[in-house]
Amino acid sequence: MGSFFDLLIVWQLTSAFFVSGELYGAFEPCCLEGVKWSGESYRCDNYPAPMPNISDSDQAACLSIIEVCCIKQTQMQKCEDGKQTAIDGDVCAIRDMEPGAEQFRECCHCCQLGLVARDTQQLCRAPNLGEPCDSKYRQCCLGEASGNFTFTDTLRSRGDKNTVSQVIDNKDPPIARQSGDQLLTSAQSTLTHSPDDSLAVRDQAEASTRTNEVSSFGDPFQGDEDEEDKDDDINECSLFDGQLCSHECVKTDSGFYCSCPPGMTLDPVDNMTCMSDATLEDMTCELNNPCEQTCIDKLEGGIECRCYPGYRLARDFVSCEDIDECQQGSAICPRGQRCVNTRGRYTCMSARCPSGYELNPLNGQCEQRGTNECNTGFAFNSVTGRCEDLNECGLGIDHCGVGQRCENTIGSYACRRERHCGTGYTLDEATQTCNDNDECLLGTHNCDPRGYDCQNIQGSFRCVRKKCPKGYNLDPVEGKCTPIECPVGMRPNDVGKCEDINECEEYGPSTCNRHQRCVNTRGSYRCRNLVNCPSGYQPGDNGCQDIDECEAGTHQCGAEQQCVNRQGSYYCQCPRGMRSDENGNCRDVDECAFGTAICPTNSQCVNTVGSFKCDCVDGLVSDGGDQCTDIDECAEEGVCQHNCVNVLGTYFCSCNRGYQLRDDKRSCEDIDECTQFGSRPGRRGVCGDRCVNMPGSFKCECSKGWRLKPDGRSCQDINECAEGSAFCPNTDSICVNTRGGYKCPVIRCPDGFLKTNTSKKQNSLRCKRMSMDCPECQRGLVSRSFNFLTFASNVLVPAPLFSMSAGHRSLRKFFSWDLDMVSARPLRVGLTSAKADDFRLERGRGFARVTLLNRIEGPQDVLLKLSMNMSSYTKGFEGLAESKIYLYVTEEDTNF
Numbered sequence: 001m002g003s004f005f006d007l008l009i010v011w012q013l014t015s016a017f018f019v020s021g022e023l024y025g026a027f028e029p030c031c032l033e034g035v036k037w038s039g040e041s042y043r044c045d046n047y048p049a050p051m052p053n054i055s056d057s058d059q060a061a062c063l064s065i066i067e068v069c070c071i072k073q074t075q076m077q078k079c080e081d082g083k084q085t086a087i088d089g090d091v092c093a094i095r096d097m098e099p100g101a102e103q104f105r106e107c108c109h110c111c112q113l114g115l116v117a118r119d120t121q122q123l124c125r126a127p128n129l130g131e132p133c134d135s136k137y138r139q140c141c142l143g144e145a146s147g148n149f150t151f152t153d154t155l156r157s158r159g160d161k162n163t164v165s166q167v168i169d170n171k172d173p174p175i176a177r178q179s180g181d182q183l184l185t186s187a188q189s190t191l192t193h194s195p196d197d198s199l200a201v202r203d204q205a206e207a208s209t210r211t212n213e214v215s216s217f218g219d220p221f222q223g224d225e226d227e228e229d230k231d232d233d234i235n236e237c238s239l240f241d242g243q244l245c246s247h248e249c250v251k252t253d254s255g256f257y258c259s260c261p262p263g264m265t266l267d268p269v270d271n272m273t274c275m276s277d278a279t280l281e282d283m284t285c286e287l288n289n290p291c292e293q294t295c296i297d298k299l300e301g302g303i304e305c306r307c308y309p310g311y312r313l314a315r316d317f318v319s320c321e322d323i324d325e326c327q328q329g330s331a332i333c334p335r336g337q338r339c340v341n342t343r344g345r346y347t348c349m350s351a352r353c354p355s356g357y358e359l360n361p362l363n364g365q366c367e368q369r370g371t372n373e374c375n376t377g378f379a380f381n382s383v384t385g386r387c388e389d390l391n392e393c394g395l396g397i398d399h400c401g402v403g404q405r406c407e408n409t410i411g412s413y414a415c416r417r418e419r420h421c422g423t424g425y426t427l428d429e430a431t432q433t434c435n436d437n438d439e440c441l442l443g444t445h446n447c448d449p450r451g452y453d454c455q456n457i458q459g460s461f462r463c464v465r466k467k468c469p470k471g472y473n474l475d476p477v478e479g480k481c482t483p484i485e486c487p488v489g490m491r492p493n494d495v496g497k498c499e500d501i502n503e504c505e506e507y508g509p510s511t512c513n514r515h516q517r518c519v520n521t522r523g524s525y526r527c528r529n530l531v532n533c534p535s536g537y538q539p540g541d542n543g544c545q546d547i548d549e550c551e552a553g554t555h556q557c558g559a560e561q562q563c564v565n566r567q568g569s570y571y572c573q574c575p576r577g578m579r580s581d582e583n584g585n586c587r588d589v590d591e592c593a594f595g596t597a598i599c600p601t602n603s604q605c606v607n608t609v610g611s612f613k614c615d616c617v618d619g620l621v622s623d624g625g626d627q628c629t630d631i632d633e634c635a636e637e638g639v640c641q642h643n644c645v646n647v648l649g650t651y652f653c654s655c656n657r658g659y660q661l662r663d664d665k666r667s668c669e670d671i672d673e674c675t676q677f678g679s680r681p682g683r684r685g686v687c688g689d690r691c692v693n694m695p696g697s698f699k700c701e702c703s704k705g706w707r708l709k710p711d712g713r714s715c716q717d718i719n720e721c722a723e724g725s726a727f728c729p730n731t732d733s734i735c736v737n738t739r740g741g742y743k744c745p746v747i748r749c750p751d752g753f754l755k756t757n758t759s760k761k762q763n764s765l766r767c768k769r770m771s772m773d774c775p776e777c778q779r780g781l782v783s784r785s786f787n788f789l790t791f792a793s794n795v796l797v798p799a800p801l802f803s804m805s806a807g808h809r810s811l812r813k814f815f816s817w818d819l820d821m822v823s824a825r826p827l828r829v830g831l832t833s834a835k836a837d838d839f840r841l842e843r844g845r846g847f848a849r850v851t852l853l854n855r856i857e858g859p860q861d862v863l864l865k866l867s868m869n870m871s872s873y874t875k876g877f878e879g880l881a882e883s884k885i886y887l888y889v890t891e892e893d894t895n896f
Contacts, residue, residue: 026054030062034069038077043099044070049814049845057873060814063845075103082108083136086115107136114140245272292319296505308508310344377411424459450479470494489523515539536568558584577610619649641667658696673698688714705740736763736788739890747786752777763788782870782879788886792893793858798840798851802885804866806846813878816869817841817848822884827859834862834889841866850885858889 030051037047044067051062078100085092085108092108094101110133117124117137124141126134236256237249245258258272266272284303285295291305298304307313307320314321325331325346326339333339333348340347374380374387381388392398392413393406400406400415407414421427421434428435439445439461440454447454447463455464468474468481471492475482486498493499503511503525504518511518512527516539519526533544549555549570550563557563557572561580564571574586581587591612592605603614620628633651634644640653655661655668662669674691685691687700688709702708702715709716720726720742721735728735728744736743749755749767756766766785769777789801806815819841824834834856842849850866864885870878 026058026062027065030054030065031069034066035073037066038070038073041070044074046844048843050816056814056871060812060873071099074100078104079107079132079136082106083111083140086111086140103132106133110134110136111140113137114142117141118143290318294508308344375411422459487523489525513539514541534568558586560586575610617649639666656696670695686713703740734763734765734786734788736790736886736888738790738888739792739893743788743888745786745788745886750781750784753784779877779879782881784882784884786884786886788888790888790890792890793855793860794892795852795855797855798853801839801850801852801887802864802866802883803847803849804868804881804883806868806870812874813870813872815846815871817843818867818869819848819850820865820867822863822865823861824863825861826857827861831857831860834860834887839864856887856889858891860889862887862889 033051034044034047038044041047047063047066047070049063050056050059051066054062078094078098082092082094082104085104092105092112094104098104110127110129113127114124114137118141122141124138127137128134129137235251236244237251244256247261248259250257250259258266260266285291285297289295289303291303293308293311294306296304296306305313305318305320310323310325311320312323313319322341322343323330324341326341331339331341331346331348337348377390377392378387379390380386389408389410391408393408398406398413398415400413405416407416415432417427417432417434424437424439425434426437427433436456436458437444438456440456445454445461445463447461451466452463453466455462466474466479466481472481472483473496474480484492484496484498486492489501489503490498491501500520500522502520504520509518511525515531516527516529519528529539531539531544533539536547536549537544538547539545546565546567547554548565550565555563555570555572558580560578561572561574561584564573572580572584574580577589577591578586579589588607588609590607592607604617606613606615616628620630628649630646630648632646633639634646639651642656642659643654645652645654653661653666658671658673659668660671661667670693672693673686674693675685677686686698689703689706690701692699692701700708700713700715705718705720706715707718708714717737717739718725719737721737726735726737726742726744730744730746732748733744733746736745747755747765747767752770753767754770756768757764764785764787766783768783769781771777772782787802791799804817806813819839821834821836821839826833838852838854838856840851840853842851848866848868850864856862864887866883866885868881868883870881872878
């Protein structure tokens with residue numbers, strides 16, 4: 001990623017200013033501006049000079065500092081982005097054209113290596129691949145966060161001992177450590193210092209004779225320190241008082257650590273910030289949901305974590321653990337089946353024997369399936385080889401209830417009650433069970449119906465004071481329970497008031513779809529989509545899925561129409577041969593009227609309900625059978641003026657090229673191509689300029705200064721200057737071709753100047769001073785160029801017109817630019833003159849560009865003057881270079 005020595009290159013280029021100390025005051029604001037510029041611009045070399053509050057003599061050096069600091073900040077930020085990408089588990093992919101792409105990939109891959117070492121419990125020893133790879137490897141291996149920082153913070157805390165930005169003598173930024181050199185975190189802190197402190201440390205650094213190599217990142221894990229560094233006991237807590245820890249900084253022999261007051265806990269991310277202790281009573285489900293499954297906001301404040309059925313709350317009251325129903329004995333499985341626990345539930349599985357074996361109920365063993373099969377109530381005895389009675393009572397496979405006695409019979413068993421049922425019960429002879437007598441239902445109770453209700457109990461009843469069920473209020477006059485009427489989405493509570501139903505809590509996660517969140521409202525609820533899908537789609541397991549309106553029944557097709565689903569929508573269609581009217585009813589389609597029927601050429605279409613049929617067409621002569629014979633109308637002379645074409649059952653007339661049929665469809669008339677195709681957008685009809693109609697054809701002509709292209713329709717400009725047909729009478733004039741003509745501007749250089757060609761470009765000349773020995777020559781006009789441009793008024797804007805470059809870059813020279821509009825002369829009455837606002841001057845480092853912002857009405861001649869002022873640190877203003885830009889704007893160009 002580079003080191004602080006990269007920045008020293010800029011300082012060496014401006015070493016003269018280091019001696020005087022003038023540049024030091026400009027270094028920090030320029031570097032800070034470079035850091036800011038890295039977040040606002042895609043490139044670092046396009047800062048719009050000049051830098052405010054910086055002297056003219058320091059502008060060039062300031063621009064270099066801005067560019068270097070911008071590059072460093074971009075590289076450091078991309079490195080942090082690459083590290084975070086690796087932590088998030090994403091692919092280390094970035095476009096090569098992005099600034100800092102190499103640093104992104106390096107830090108991402110090195111962090112991935114550290115994560116692998118961390119997962120495999122290896123030592124987090126640096127791989128010695130250089131910085132910043134080693135630092136990111138260790139941070140990701142140790143699970144550290146590098147925090148938020150900028151390049152200027154790194155410069156303040158990681159400077160070289162022999163530079164003016166030195167704060168600590170070749171030490172890394174203070175890192176919170178416990179005693180015994182146990183590392184707490186490697187989060188970087190943003191260190192600040194006053195100018196006086198920096199100068200004091202600088203003086204101390206300049207007096208020191210030690211030199212140490214400076215890397216791009218300080219390395220707190222670099223192994224053993226130098227003996228010289230071990231003697232330097234730096235008290236970070238006092239040196240950076242109030243800047244390292246949010247509350248209390250404690251100095252140790254190997255560094256420092258941060259401490260928090262009672263009631264607060266050190267942030268495990270940076271080990272420098274103290275946070276107040278928070279419990280479940282201080283949390284809300286919306287702002288902080290620690291629950292593993294379901295979070296409920298309690299009315300008295302705080303939250304309560306709940307689990308889904310089949311789970312129970314763990315000891316931490318946050319996570320949920322599975323309930324083993326099989327081990328607890330709460331599972332109910334039929335006889336002959338075994339219980340198998342699963343996540344959140346259990347299942348009963350039949351006891352199966354291997355193939356060829358079956359379960360013997362006599363001994364519970366899997367035995368080889370024999371050829372003898374026994375009747376119900378009997379089982380095959382493999383020892384005796386006979387079917388023997390199955391003693392259901394002895395095997396415990398009977399279904400007798402409590403209080404009943406099992407009596408085995410041959411092939412079956414019987415259940416007999418052991419004692420009488422007693423008062424309040426009646427014996428069921430068929431089932432031998434005692435059924436409770438419901439005195440309340442039979443009306444054998446003696447409760448007063450005016451104030452008491454009969455409540456049945458096992459073997460008896462009791463009279464309880466009348467109490468209305470939930471949702472009812474007792475009418476004190478009638479003694480009846482009347483229902484409480486509540487609005488939809490509300491229900492009565494225990495005190496008879498209507499309260500809102502929290503559908504989200506009551507119905508659980510099934511209230512809304514998987515990709516939705518339930519939000520309770522008063523009287524109802526709504527499902528808020530976590531995934532925004534376009535109309536006609538809904539969230540699904542694999543993203544947005546199409547809604548089948550036909551299957552869901554949400555379509556609006558008529559009773560006779562058929563709904564057909566498609567992606568994101570649907571459409572309604574009627575049976576074949578029918579179509580829907582404005583009321584949605586299906587009506588017959590007259591295929592013959594709409595021309596959709598397909599009949600042979602010797603037949604005509606006859607519509608039927610839902611279809612059509614074909615009959616023979618007129619113009620055919622019947623041969624007496626099922627076939628028709630065509631009549632050749634073209635055989636008759638004079639039927640058509642030009643050409644006659646016979647077809648089955650009729651004929652039609654056609655005209656030669658350049659002619660068209662009259663209304664009688666038999667005679668022909670000439671086509672005037674010049675008027676018939678004269679209103680096509682963006683063109684002057686069939687010709688680019690003038691059109692001359694001719695019998696059966698046409699020809700195109702061009703105006704003066706234009707000639708026909710090989711296509712015979714479009715016109716192209718004649719370059720009179722290149723072809724030598726232009727005539728410029730003045731010897732000092734230059735021939736400039738325009739669209740449809742040419743210009744002869746006169747070019748005369750001032751005294752002491754020599755006329756030369758500026759480049760290989762046409763329509764450009766320069767007057768260059770022949771000698772620079774005179775004092776006024778060195779601070780006056782150095783050169784003047786004449787540049788001629790021509791374009792049509794309908795040119796696409798914005799359009800770059802002219803650029804001017806300083807020719808080379810120098811840290812000791814800087815340039816300023818000015819653009820003036822000298823004149824604007826419309827060549828036709830009623831045209832709007834060009835304005836200075838129609839142009840924009842773009843300034844860069846060592847160049848300027850003139851851009852046309854608005855269209856200029858033509859024909860019109862415009863003169864612009866672009867001036868370049870040249871200055872240096874030592875001589876100040878050194879001269880002026882001018883470029884006169886002549887713009888010849890013509891009318892709109894409609895030629896192709």
